[in-house]
Amino acid sequence: xxxxxxxxxxxxxxxxxxxxxxxxxxxxxxxxxxxxxxxxxxxxxxxxxxxxxxxxxxxxxxxxxxxxxxxxxxxxxxxxxxxxxxxxxxxxxxxxxxxxxxxxxxxxxxxxxxxxxxxxxxxxxxxxxxxxxxxxxxxxxxxxxxxxxxxxxxxxxxxxxxxxxxxxxxxxxxxxxxxxxxxxxxxxxxxxxxxxxxxxxxxxxxxxxxxxxxxxxxxxxxxxxxxxxxxxxxxxxxxxxxxxxxxxxxxxxxxxxxxxxxxxxxxxxxxxxxxxxxxxxxxxxxxxxxxxxxxxxx
Numbered sequence: 560x561x562x563x564x565x566x567x568x569x570x571x572x573x574x575x576x577x578x579x580x581x582x583x584x585x586x587x588x589x590x591x592x593x594x595x596x597x598x599x600x601x602x603x604x605x606x607x608x609x610x611x612x613x614x615x616x617x618x619x620x621x622x623x624x625x626x627x628x629x630x631x632x633x634x635x636x637x638x639x640x641x642x643x644x645x646x647x648x649x650x651x652x653x654x655x656x657x658x659x660x661x662x663x664x665x666x667x668x669x670x671x672x673x674x675x676x677x678x679x680x681x682x683x684x685x686x687x688x689x690x691x692x693x694x695x696x697x698x699x700x701x702x703x704x705x706x707x708x709x710x711x712x713x714x715x716x717x718x719x720x721x722x723x724x725x726x727x728x729x730x731x732x733x734x735x736x737x738x739x740x741x742x743x744x745x746x747x748x749x750x751x752x753x754x755x756x757x758x759x760x761x762x763x764x765x766x767x768x769x770x771x772x773x774x775x776x777x778x779x780x781x782x783x784x785x786x787x788x789x790x791x792x793x794x795x796x797x798x799x800x801x802x803x804x805x806x807x808x809x810x811x812x813x814x815x816x817x818x819x820x821x822x823x824x825x826x827x828x829x830x831x832x833x834x835x836x837x838x839x840x841x842x843x844x845x846x847x848x849x850x851x852x853x854x855x856x857x
Contacts, residue, residue: 561621565598574602575682577646579674580653581667583660583686587766589620591687597621599684604650607642609666613657630654632666639673646679660688664709664736689764690734693795696771697759702732702800710736711745718745722752729801737794743783749798750776755811755845757799763792811849815839819850 572595574580580599585591600606600623607628608614614627630638642652654661654670661667674681690707706728712718725733737745749758754777761771770789772782783789815835822831832846 561597562601562623565594565601568594569598572598574599574651575680576649576651578651578680578682579642579646579671580651581661581671581681581683582653582655583684583688584614584617584655584658586658586687586689586692586764587769589617591765592617592621593684593686596684596686600625600653602651603653605645605652607638607652607654607670609656609661614655617655628652630666630670635666635669636673639670642670643673643677643679646674647677658687658689660686663688663690663707687765689736689793689795692764693759693761693771693797694732694734696761697732697797697799698773699732699757699759699797699799701802703730705732705734705797708733708735710738713741718748722748725749725798726753726756732800733798735796735798737796739791739794742790742794743780745796746776746783747780750780753798754841756801759797759799761795761797762789764795766792768792811841811845812839815841815846816849816853819846820853823850823853 580603582596582599583593584596600618600621603625605626605628606614606618607630609629609631611627611629618625628638628642630642645652654667656662656665656667659665662671671681694705708721711721746758746760749756754775756776757773758776758779759771759773760779760783761769763769768788772779774782815838818838819831819835822834825831826834828850829847832850833843835841836843836846
């Protein structure tokens, strides 16, 4: 029945031969697979995939059987050459990663580049994406675009440099993934570096125990620690853009602003901001912006 529905919805779609079809697959919920993708998977000569076991399971759910070609990070260059040969012979081949849109964080980019370099056609089939899904629910009204960073480094020094770079990039939303065994340490490090910046933390997107929370980073380590289940699953995070000076001042703790007002009566602006920031463990930049906004004219 699902094949019939897919054919009715996408049957007028043309599927040229000698083409690589890049297919987005569900990030957790099988129902998110598009009818067009189902129709296409039933018509290709073979399906190239990141993990043949995962894709075989997906095809089984759809009542389909197709030859599978393993294309993963360890064999992508060699597998791409094989696929180019088959495409030149006029075959239609789909490529799917384990979940979501291929070639974003998962393998696929080298395969696509090889097919393009051979002068052959690549057609993308849009669909599930963890990056776009979390951005749609982040509510970052300050961001001017976004950057996707994949996974941050698991090595301490490299990760510290990456967090410093995150702190310096203030105008874009920044999206990245994290593994469950490192999520607590990462959020703690981000909170120490950027306590007033907002973070959207999403786990198990589209799955039964999907959870999304957005708030100042200073509050999120305690939220994670309150329930061990909150540290399980697959994580996507959005570090929000830094708000304008007026909004940043409103987000600062009232105690820090009261101290800032007192210090501004006796001290130069820069020194008052630095002392208030140190007293409350807040970024100097945020207190300096607040001081600029609060200083009386003249």
